[in-house]
């Protein structure tokens with residue numbers, strides 16, 4: 001396991017991104033922590049767990065591809081030897097009810113979770129390939145494997161990221177660039193605080209960051225956790241929709257493997 005020196009995390013102002021930024025900073029990396037709420041990034045940079053100067057706040061709205069294309073190459077140029085690890089973590093959740101919600105809500109989620117994440121990884125991939133090293137990380141979700149009511153758009157965005165990461169892995173491996181796709185189960189964060197149902201196997205963000213950080217250091221192609229949720233979502237894909245719907249009621253219908 002080699003320790004990365006320069007790490008970029010999008011969506012680092014809260015939840016998983018914040019915890020991951022701190023995890024890498026504590027291990028000695030310089031971390032560019034990107035998000036829109038820079039006041040939260042300043043608090044993160046002042047966290048006693050991180051060496052002074054190890055976390056660099058970076059104002060970035062990933063719904064703007066122009067901003068990504070302008071800011072990320074600059075950061076890559078500033079980082080001594082270039083960025084070693086780039087984590088496309090920024091994302092938004094929430095329901096989209098196809099009976100009521102308009103296209104704007106769907107579009108917003110696609111803009112952040114799909115276009116924003118893909119633009120982050122695609123902007124830095126050629127630079128890493130040119131250097132012959134680097135590591136791209138996509139933050140998908142177990143929701144990519146299982147659709148629950150009104151969560152079709154969110155699940156679809158996360159399924160995109162999984163398949164996109166598979167493609168990046170295929171095309172960049174021979175160039176020396178590693179790719180990891182992460183599928184978390186439920187983790188405490190601003191996003192999940194809005195959920196009104198009981199979340200099984202809910203993890204603290206620091207616990208989740210420890211698991212994800214280690215998987216990144218191992219350069220795993222795919223990492224999903226916690227295992228009981230992984231098993232449940234995987235198993236649900238193997239039986240027909242009607243059976244799962246009967247067993248789970250309205251709780252969820254698996255996305256069938258093609």
Ligand SMILES: NC(=O)c1ccc[n+]([C@@H]2O[C@H](COP(=O)([O-])OP(=O)(O)OC[C@H]3O[C@@H](n4cnc5c(N)ncnc54)[C@H](OP(=O)(O)O)[C@@H]3O)[C@@H](O)[C@H]2O)c1
Pocket residue numbers: 010011012013014015016017034035036037038040060061062063089090091092093112139140141142183184185186187188189190191192
């Ligand atoms: N928590 C879970 O259970 C869980 C499970 C599976 C996957 N995930 C994924 O993990 C990632 C992090 O989620 P979280 O649970 O930690 O949620 P969170 O606490 O709500 O954090 C979301 C982060 O994304 C950033 N963000 C949102 N829109 C952005 C934009 N337009 N530009 C830049 N940054 C933006 C937010 O920062 P600003 O608002 O400051 O910009 C924030 O830092 C997401 O991709 C989510 O889908 C989470």
